[in-house]
Amino acid sequence: MAKAVPSKARVVIIGGGVSGCSVAYHLAKLGWTNVVLLERKQLTCGTTWHAAGLIGQLRGSQNMTRLAKYSADLYVKLEAETGIGTGMRQCGSISVALTNERKEELFRQASLARAFNVDVREISPQEIKEMYPHLNVADVVAGVHLPLDGQCDPANIAMALAKGARQNGAQVIEGVKVTSVTHKDGRVTGVTCVQEGETYTIEADHVVNCAGMWARDLAGTSGVTVPLHACEHFYIVTEPIPGLTRLPVLRVPDEATYYKEDAGKMLVGAFELKAKPWGMEGIREDFCFDQLPDDFDHFQPILEDAIKRMPMLETAGIHTFFNGPESFTPDDRYYLGEVPELKNYWVATGYNSIGIVSSGGAGMALAQWMNDGEPPFDLWEVDIRRAQPFQKNRRYLKERVTETLGLLYADHFPYRQMATARGVRRTPLHEHLKARGAVFGEVAGWERANWFAKPGQEREYRYSWQRQNWFENQREEHLAVRNGVGFFDMTSFGKIRVEGRDALSFLQRLCAGEMDVAAGRIVYTQMLNERGGIESDLTVTRLSETAFLLVVPGATLQRDLAWLRKHIADEFVVVTDVTAAESVLCIMGPKARDLMRRVSPNDFSNAAHPFGTARQIEVGMGLARAHRVTYVGELGWELYVSTDQTAHVFEALEEAGADLGLKLCGIHTLDSCRIEKAFRHFGHDITDEDHVLEAGLGFAVKTAKPAFIGREAVLRKQEAGLDRRLVQFRLTDPEPLLFHNEAVVRDGKIVSIVTSGNYGHHLGGAIGLGYVPCRGESEEEVLASTYEIEIAGRRVKAEASLKPMYDPRAERVRA
Numbered sequence: 001m002a003k004a005v006p007s008k009a010r011v012v013i014i015g016g017g018v019s020g021c022s023v024a025y026h027l028a029k030l031g032w033t034n035v036v037l038l039e040r041k042q043l044t045c046g047t048t049w050h051a052a053g054l055i056g057q058l059r060g061s062q063n064m065t066r067l068a069k070y071s072a073d074l075y076v077k078l079e080a081e082t083g084i085g086t087g088m089r090q091c092g093s094i095s096v097a098l099t100n101e102r103k104e105e106l107f108r109q110a111s112l113a114r115a116f117n118v119d120v121r122e123i124s125p126q127e128i129k130e131m132y133p134h135l136n137v138a139d140v141v142a143g144v145h146l147p148l149d150g151q152c153d154p155a156n157i158a159m160a161l162a163k164g165a166r167q168n169g170a171q172v173i174e175g176v177k178v179t180s181v182t183h184k185d186g187r188v189t190g191v192t193c194v195q196e197g198e199t200y201t202i203e204a205d206h207v208v209n210c211a212g213m214w215a216r217d218l219a220g221t222s223g224v225t226v227p228l229h230a231c232e233h234f235y236i237v238t239e240p241i242p243g244l245t246r247l248p249v250l251r252v253p254d255e256a257t258y259y260k261e262d263a264g265k266m267l268v269g270a271f272e273l274k275a276k277p278w279g280m281e282g283i284r285e286d287f288c289f290d291q292l293p294d295d296f297d298h299f300q301p302i303l304e305d306a307i308k309r310m311p312m313l314e315t316a317g318i319h320t321f322f323n324g325p326e327s328f329t330p331d332d333r334y335y336l337g338e339v340p341e342l343k344n345y346w347v348a349t350g351y352n353s354i355g356i357v358s359s360g361g362a363g364m365a366l367a368q369w370m371n372d373g374e375p376p377f378d379l380w381e382v383d384i385r386r387a388q389p390f391q392k393n394r395r396y397l398k399e400r401v402t403e404t405l406g407l408l409y410a411d412h413f414p415y416r417q418m419a420t421a422r423g424v425r426r427t428p429l430h431e432h433l434k435a436r437g438a439v440f441g442e443v444a445g446w447e448r449a450n451w452f453a454k455p456g457q458e459r460e461y462r463y464s465w466q467r468q469n470w471f472e473n474q475r476e477e478h479l480a481v482r483n484g485v486g487f488f489d490m491t492s493f494g495k496i497r498v499e500g501r502d503a504l505s506f507l508q509r510l511c512a513g514e515m516d517v518a519a520g521r522i523v524y525t526q527m528l529n530e531r532g533g534i535e536s537d538l539t540v541t542r543l544s545e546t547a548f549l550l551v552v553p554g555a556t557l558q559r560d561l562a563w564l565r566k567h568i569a570d571e572f573v574v575v576t577d578v579t580a581a582e583s584v585l586c587i588m589g590p591k592a593r594d595l596m597r598r599v600s601p602n603d604f605s606n607a608a609h610p611f612g613t614a615r616q617i618e619v620g621m622g623l624a625r626a627h628r629v630t631y632v633g634e635l636g637w638e639l640y641v642s643t644d645q646t647a648h649v650f651e652a653l654e655e656a657g658a659d660l661g662l663k664l665c666g667i668h669t670l671d672s673c674r675i676e677k678a679f680r681h682f683g684h685d686i687t688d689e690d691h692v693l694e695a696g697l698g699f700a701v702k703t704a705k706p707a708f709i710g711r712e713a714v715l716r717k718q719e720a721g722l723d724r725r726l727v728q729f730r731l732t733d734p735e736p737l738l739f740h741n742e743a744v745v746r747d748g749k750i751v752s753i754v755t756s757g758n759y760g761h762h763l764g765g766a767i768g769l770g771y772v773p774c775r776g777e778s779e780e781e782v783l784a785s786t787y788e789i790e791i792a793g794r795r796v797k798a799e800a801s802l803k804p805m806y807d808p809r810a811e812r813v814r815a
């Protein structure tokens with residue numbers, strides 16, 4: 001008899017794959033009662049059952065490494081806790097590099113992993129051969145070995161998590177299909193579901209969408225955006241191979257393959273460069289433990305390489321040719337957190353084929369997030385609020401996921417850009433800039449000029465871990481900004497209008513800076529959480545008594561809108577996204593004033609237009625609101641121009657700037673200039689985990705204001721002292737490059753990582769920012785240490801500074 005569907009729950013978790021089971025397990029462990037997990041057919045029957053079950057801790061960032069390590073540690077304990085055999089075996093893993101570029105990537109990841117106590121060692125081809133005798137290592141350059149990596153039986157991991165959840169009071173009910181998530185007044189009220197043809201409703205305070213490849217369509221029924229799409233994922237399993245002994249998991253990313261030895265057979269799987277999207281027309285109602293048809297032609301090139309790499313495969317019979325669907329997201333990162341559209345609607349889904357290793361940690365992090373109302377640490381990388389509303393477009397998704405499947409094993413070069421599904425969001429200057437050599441990158445769907453090629457120069461990236469083909473272009477752009485005048489199209493900035501009778505008091509509560517300023521004043525500020533962590537980094541321009549314009553990074557717009565809307569209490573305030581209404585044309589550099597005088601009759605003197613103010617100006621035959629601010633550390637104006645007048649204003653600037661040497665500049669130059677000035681970048685240097693005082697942004701916090709979110713945490717930190725400080729580093733050797741995630745070494749010991757890096761073309765070396773622990777230490781003591789940065793295992797000397805190395809007294813900005 002079917003298990004009864006309850007009428008009420010504290011939380012309904014939708015989906016009985018490893019993700020849903022992990023969320024249920026962790027909520028139940030936290031003491032949540034009335035936890036109900038609903039599975040449409042049988043536990044694991046969507047994707048989990050056919051996963052390869054590799055548990056690899058080498059990930060691209062600190063928090064993904066932290067979460068993967070958590071999963072590995074949990075899965076080791078799960079069998080003893082639940083009595084279900086999980087097949088978890090710490091057989092170790094080896095990843096091999098066939099090129100020097102791959103070696104650099106693996107060794108950089110190893111440095112990062114070591115900074116977080118993951119056991120990892122760089123190894124030579126000979127050592128690889130000793131550990132993996134079947135492997136042809138003739139062209140192997142190097143590898144890394146993680147002895148505590150492993151493999152498991154994915155279905156049993158999910159079953160064990162489900163049992164652990166039940167043991168702690170959760171209900172796990174199979175055969176119940178959720179048809180919609182109900183909501184009222186912007187918050188979740190429960191679900192409607194069908195069991196054996198009968199429809200039921202469950203009232204619930206929270207709903208968690210863990211529906212894997214069904215998650216997008218289910219979310220869509222409530223107006224929620226969860227952009228993902230299924231792709232076919234292929235592997236083969238051989239017949240038993242005589243004499244095959246236990247082996248570590250092997251990854252050969254340069255050949256897009258992984259190898260898992262299991263019970264004397266080999267499983268060989270692929271992340272081919274061009275994948276096959278699946279399920280465009282929806283997923284069959286009775287889908288349950290289904291496989292997709294073979295496509296041997298598609299897999300054959302992978303298999304040919306695999307046979308050369310491991311010649312014993314040539315004679316091993318193929319027992320299974322497997323093809324199963326898995327979900328992929330537009331940026332190859334999964335989704336976690338509360339959606340911006342509905343309060344208490346959570347997601348943990350879209351795992352891009354690393355669901356088993358990710359779900360243990362993700363379930364823990366989401367459960368803590370739901371329990372505490374804030375994530376346990378910075379999860380911006382996987383936060384659902386990074387998804388853009390347009391990304392639910394199925395044609396976009398279908399095109400993009402052909403690329404994201406292969407990205408798991410592709411070279412993760414710095415500045416690597418997506419090649420598919422481009423051009424959805426363009427600024428009014430797109431064609432102008434393209435005609436002048438722009439090479440575009442993409443953020444939040446926006447096409448942005450990243451650098452400008454010279455006439456005759458190839459307009460494409462040549463990726464590398466060394467200087468890329470645009471390094472010289474960046475140098476020239478950078479020096480033009482420092483010595484002359486540069487132009488940046490920053491239209492992708494998110495623009496939010498906050499207005500209404502209570503707009504001022506609302507922003508006073510949300511922002512740490514003083515908002516009660518005269519109309520026309522611009523305030524650089526942060527929105528903080530109760531821990532003093534930074535939720536948003538922005539400028540607020542007061543437009544009138546009751547209207548403010550908030551300018552945020554394009555990538556954080558949805559997050560910032562959600563944060564603002566979530567905090568509207570019983571007050572009269574309207575929050576509107578006005579991003580598409582205005583372009584942002586930035587004129588930056590010591591000659592910026594000369595250029596503005598040529599295109600406008602207005603007065604640009606310090607007296608008439610001081611730093612930190614905005615006013616309407618005439619420009620060419622149009623109008624703009626000129627904001628005197630800078631993200632590159634120079635004299636300059638950001639011109640906010642109605643989109644219809646943008647091309648005209650640009651042409652006026654270009655014509656007037658020709659004999660001043662006006663240089664078109666890209667985002668890479670914006671970044672290299674800002675890092676010389678030690679301006680922080682949200683998502684890298686400052687996150688919701690980073691206390692505003694430790695981030696060195698105390699100057700923007702006005703504790704004299706009576707109350708704002710995070711004020712108590714600021715006062716507590718002032719009292720208790722800092723635990724760490726954000727420090728700027730310059731490598732003394734001008735050759736090596738910094739990107740981010742390199743280990744920071746203080747007096748010989750790894751203490752943290754570089755949060756962002758770029759080349760300081762004016763300062764003459766790579767520049768990075770990173771936190772240094774400093775409990776009880778003065779600034780002088782912090783600076784008295786010797787610092788090095790570890791880059792792919794090599795240590796390079798670095799100078800450290802707590803003040804910006806470029807223009808420490810901000811004289812240029814106010815010139």
Ligand SMILES: NCCCC(=O)O
Nearest residue numbers: 052054056258353354
């Ligand atoms: N689903 C396959 C996982 C591949 C990997 O962990 O490298």
